Amino acid sequence: MNEQLQSDFDKIIKTFKISEKQIQFKKSFLKKFIENGFPNRKQEDWKFLDISKIIQKNIGNLSFFNDYSLPNKIDPSIFVDDLKHNKIIFINGRIEKIDFSYEDQDQIEISDEIGTNITFNYKNSLIDLNNAFTNKVFKILIKKNYSLKKPLIIYHSTNNKIKSKNLNLSLNFELEENSCLRLIDYFIDNTEKNFENILYNFNLKKYSILKNYKLDKFRNNNLKYFFNNIEQDDNSISETFILSAGSDYFKNEVNCNLNGEYSSAFINGVFSLKENQQHEIRSTINHLVENTKSYQLIKSVLGKNSKSAYQGRIFVNSKAQKTDGYQLSKAILLDETSEFNAKPELEIYADDVKCSHGSASGSLNENSIFYLMSRGLSYQQSKELLINGFLLDVVEKITDPEIKNLIKNIIGLKE
């Protein structure tokens, strides 16, 4: 594996037009990655999803080289129709199009920056991998007092030209004071056995609002890892919604630092898994100053042989008095072979706080099914109705009505 990494890295450096300093920068990350390798279950954070083993078993020979010099054809049929939106299109890890045609062009700045220093602390070899291999890191800056008129949809798409490849993406967002961004990550794949490694870094200034919706709906055989780092200033709000349903393996990680007073973070997630899928959400909310708030709600519906895991951590600094933190995870197991794992963690160093978590898992309530069947529904219909209601609860938490409807349609939820 290490030889492969080194030779792919050399090939990639040749195709990039970057400075010597940037090459050194990338090399240092490669070195770090080679030292640590892919995460495995021996590491506490990866206990439930052993990426190292999954790659070995399901992908086999992973190649890290991608020729980013040739453009890919954009297939317009993948676009979301019923919502006007701005677009960024990634195909096979290459940015094909950036389109902000609905917005005031002078209110948004897009720059490409390689080799910006990562500003947050992490212990995660996949971030090193990302830094070593990403070809372009774009920074999107929303200027002061500007709210995007239409949501931005980022299409993560792959076509059948690639197989057993590692794709790395990295984006930086900065929301200046009192700005607002609605961002949808939309996954659509026609490939299998690739490993996508995505890293977003958000910087929310005072009074800014970020709404991020990640939609992984369409069935595919890829392995995906998505890391969000969110830095929040005074009175900022971040809302993250995760629909985790399509890929074979998917781990979503959100690290949120509440650095400013009265800032708040919301994370809502839905796992809807079928055969052999393994998904995980891991969240870390760091309450670092007074009067911050966080709320998390994660629900799972687990079919045959599927596995979901939720690792949520609320950290409260000794300065962060008056913190309000809440976590709730619920799961319905539909089959004898499905499995739910949870590790809701509280780490608290301040005394005047209100923190709680709850977790419940089990099967569908037989009494409820009986009730519905006695009113004329079939067993299957009753089951579907109950699951529908169970998941609708999370989707109702979405604060944007337009996007809420879009997501309801995508999932196929009825009211």
Added chain:
Amino acid sequence: MDTREKDIENLKDYKYGFTTDIENIKAPKGLNENVIKFISNIKKEPQWMLDFRLKAFERLKLLKEPNWQKPKYPKIDYQDLYYYSAPKSLKDKPKSLDELDPKLLETYKKLGIPLQEQARLNGIAVDAVFDSVSVATTFKGELTKYGIIFCSMSEAIQKHPDLVKKYLGTVIPVTDHFFATLNSAVFTDGSFVYIPEGVKCPMELSTYFRINASETGQFERTLIIADKGSYVSYLEGCTAPMRDENQLHAANVELIALDDAEIKYSTVQNWYPGDENGKGGIYNFVTKRGLCKGKNSKISWTQVETGSAITWKYPSCILKGDNSIGEFYSIAITNNHQKADTGTKMIHLGKNTKSKIISKGISAGFSDMTYRGLVDINSKAKNSSNYTQCDSLLMGNKCGAHTVPYIKNKNLDSNIAHEATTSKISEEQLHYCQQRGLNPEEAVGLIVNGFCKEVLQQLPMEFAVEAQKLVGISLEGSVG
């Protein structure tokens, strides 16, 4: 009253902090095969016991000390410890309590443990463990009438080798984690209890552990077997002298409940916690595990943890028999620089198994408290259920309270519910109590006792009163 005793009077915060001047026999310092042979030899153990120890020692060489726990501690030099220490006067074991060294008797009197049978009014059978050996077991005669075996581990190895051989190491095998394996290799004494079929033990059985000698580790091993349809309630208490050094206590406790049997195991742990600045104190790294082997069996752990510099233990239940029940009730209190990482494991293997976890953590001063627990419902454990509640109370913003539950559900017919909250004592409650004439400390004591009530209720009467007092003492000086 001599001066030393006066000193004790002055040491209000830890009244068990005295040492007893008594001549000791010690094994040579360090950990090696010869020391293990020395221990085995001095206890006149049969060959199979020595083999058990050596097997554990072989295994120990391959193991590393775990380091995933929250409270970190300076590296322990295992070669710098005495693994065996016993009062010299016990070399030829006294035949009755009258022959026991009066100094020892005095020690236990000071600790409030009735060793002499005239204290039979208390109605509790006691096995007292002093450093490495059991010094006395009371009420033997009466227990024998019921066929109950309650004696020290060394005695059991001599007199009941079949039982020991059959069950020792079946719940905590020699191939377990570092500290458990260390214990298997060097354990010195402990209690052995066997309750025969259909017998309900008529009195509480109790063990009292005391570390006295310096630079020693205490490694005791307790084995309790409840045969079909039997019942036993077992209590455990611990104290140690005040010393600047940290002392290691790594015990193994194995419980086995056969069909329809019930074991109730209560601990009031009050090892020396170190001084206000966190100097000294006991490292309490204990492995406790119960196996509900038979159908309809029940194991219930109750613990009140107020002492030790570092507490690191997870009394667990393996629910193997169908319809078996596991319970865990815990109060853990940390003050000053104490640290605790404690909780439980409930492993559901059999059908219709149930478990309940109630954990109350209180941290004050500069202390750190972690609840860490595992609920694992296996795919074959149909219709199982678990309920977990862990509440933490914080006093001041220099301390920490953490909750790390692991929840694994692999069975669709099973339910797991988990709740946790963290809060502080509300100003309103304090105000209300003070208004009615309580001073702030009393008010806190009252509120804390209310917070702990669910767990204190589970303790046998005599212990509940003591534990309640202990809760108050542990939190002294933490308000304001």
